[in-house]
Amino acid sequence: MAIPILTIMAMVTDPTGMADATGLYKLLAWMSPGYPVGAYTYSHGLENAVETGCIADEATARDWIDAIAAEGAGFSDTVFLAQSWRAAEANDIEALAEVAELAAAFSATSELARETQAQGAAFLDITRSAWPAATLDLLARAWDGPVAYPVAIGAAAAGHGIALDDAARATLHAIVANLVSAAVRLVPLGQTQGQRILAALEPTVADTVARALETDLDGVASATLMIDIASMNHETQHTRLFRS
Secondary structure, X not given: OOOOHHHHHHHOEOOOOOEOHHHHHHHHHHHOOOOOXXXXXXXXXXXXXXXXXXXXXXXXXXXXXXXXXXXXXXXXXXXXXXXXXXHHHOOOHXXXXXXXXXXXXXXXXHHHHHHHHHHHHHHHXXXXXXXXXXXXXXXXXXXXXXXXXXXXXXXHHHHOXXXXXXXXXXXXXXXXXXXXXXHHHHOOOOHHHHHHHHHHOHHHHHHHHHHHHOOOHHHOOOOOHHHHHHHXXXXXXXXXXXXX
């Protein structure tokens, strides 16, 4: 599910209020469903929630995705993105290594770990080729383990001079939009219902980004046990369309 152009144009601005065309173009590319990181193959446990009846309609899908955004990976990933952006922008290799290591170890289940690490690896490979930046080389020197998706985005955004707030909002919006797309296919829901969910979660995205930008690594946390359990159950689910 693509991010509306007008939404990002409203976010990506310079101090004069004029749209930063360079940053806008990159965010549109990176957060587009067409950027080949395989986001559409992951449901973050949502598929199992549909299978077990925890999600059955628009309201329950909205509440489930809201929890991921506000209290689960949406929040923690935004913290990791912010911390990697700041470390990369400051050329602080030790701080970048610290956030990369924690983000790689933070996933609650093996499927969720593969989800963020596979997307992180794909994002790095593609972005190094199409949108190279010194901060991506810095990340490679700082950490030789698996790179979580938000860490890769944060380092790239810093290297291309994209404002932290803009990168964080666009990324969290893309995460929520991908989950909405999964719900539309799985529940199933109509496209209009999916857009109603996306619209309803606008305040959640704004609030989560604001909280995450004020949170350091010591304060990163998750409180979505049902989602973690759904992810664990998904590993042995008989019929699966998604990888998580």
